[in-house]
Amino acid sequence: MGTITCVGLGPGDPDLMSRKAARLIEAGLHVAYFRKAGQTGQARRIVEGMLHPDVTEYPMEYPVTTEIAFACIDYNDLLASFYDDWADRLFQMAQSRDVIVLCEGDPFLYGSFIHLHARLQGRCPVEVVPGIPGMTGCWHATGQPITWGDDVLAVLPGTLSETALVHHMQQADALVIMKTGRNLPKIRRALTTTGLLERAWLIERGTMPTQRVIRLAEAAEHDCPYFAIVLVHGNNGRRPERRQEPDRSSVEAHSHHETTVNGHHS
Numbered sequence: 001m002g003t004i005t006c007v008g009l010g011p012g013d014p015d016l017m018s019r020k021a022a023r024l025i026e027a028g029l030h031v032a033y034f035r036k037a038g039q040t041g042q043a044r045r046i047v048e049g050m051l052h053p054d055v056t057e058y059p060m061e062y063p064v065t066t067e068i069a070f071a072c073i074d075y076n077d078l079l080a081s082f083y084d085d086w087a088d089r090l091f092q093m094a095q096s097r098d099v100i101v102l103c104e105g106d107p108f109l110y111g112s113f114i115h116l117h118a119r120l121q122g123r124c125p126v127e128v129v130p131g132i133p134g135m136t137g138c139w140h141a142t143g144q145p146i147t148w149g150d151d152v153l154a155v156l157p158g159t160l161s162e163t164a165l166v167h168h169m170q171q172a173d174a175l176v177i178m179k180t181g182r183n184l185p186k187i188r189r190a191l192t193t194t195g196l197l198e199r200a201w202l203i204e205r206g207t208m209p210t211q212r213v214i215r216l217a218e219a220a221e222h223d224c225p226y227f228a229i230v231l232v233h234g235n236n237g238r239r240p241e242r243r244q245e246p247d248r249s250s251v252e253a254h255s256h257h258e259t260t261v262n263g264h265h266s
């Protein structure tokens with residue numbers, strides 16, 4: 001019996017994958033990956049030039065091509081049978097060989113592999129190799145920390161309703177909004193309602209060769225690519241600041257007293 005190993009590839013730049021991921025990809029003889037019909041697929045693009053010369057590839061082509069709300073019944077049925085089918089096929093393959101499944105970012109963060117993982121439990125050995133999530137690549141692309149001190153970070157799927165987006169945005173200090181694409185106008189409205197639009201950034205294809213980083217308020221209204229994240233950096237968190245130097249008269253007045261900051265003598 002072989003093992004099905006899902007390998008997290010990181011956000012896009014191949015240099016950002018782990019050594020374990022690279023080792024498994026270079027040695028793998030059976031490599032599967034998700035992609036939209038007729039496209040190369042982001043995961044496959046990341047490993048270009050790394051695959052074994054004798055590899056057999058298994059593109060798993062989605063039956064639908066856009067991010068649609070979960071409430072859509074036909075969409076759910078189509079996807080469920082797609083995942084059932086591929087779970088069965090990978091299980092059959094694993095009877096006699098190891099199989100690698102490629103996954104952009106980290107597999108356990110909204111990764112499509114999660115749907116196969118659930119269906120393969122108890123049937124054959126399944127392993128998952130962590131990857132740097134896309135959002136990490138995106139906040140580094142802005143060159144600013146996403147959270148300070150005790151900032152609360154919320155990660156929101158853009159597929160949520162506008163009401164739910166507004167609700168969650170009001171609870172957090174810093175935001176990551178994923179699955180943007182066609183949901184961008186709704187996300188923009190929710191950020192406007194919560195007064196956060198001016199602080200929001202749009203990062204398209206973070207760490208990939210075609211990366212674009214712009215303020216959301218300056219971005220065009222139209223759809224952004226599938227690989228796009230909206231970020232709001234936290235700025236409310238408690239953070240240690242060096243106290244202002246007291247003026248001379250104050251130094252003299254307090255020179256005979258010891259003070260403490262957070263339990264430490266100063």
Ligand SMILES: C[S@@+](CC[C@H](N)C(=O)[O-])C[C@H]1O[C@@H](n2cnc3c(N)ncnc32)[C@H](O)[C@@H]1O
Nearest residue numbers: 011105106109133134178179205206227228229
């Ligand atoms: C189905 S989720 C998969 C997330 C992935 N497993 C991860 O760890 O980032 C796909 C969404 O992730 C976001 N995403 C992932 N990588 C990205 C990147 N490099 N740049 C921009 N957005 C990215 C986009 O919002 C995209 O719609």
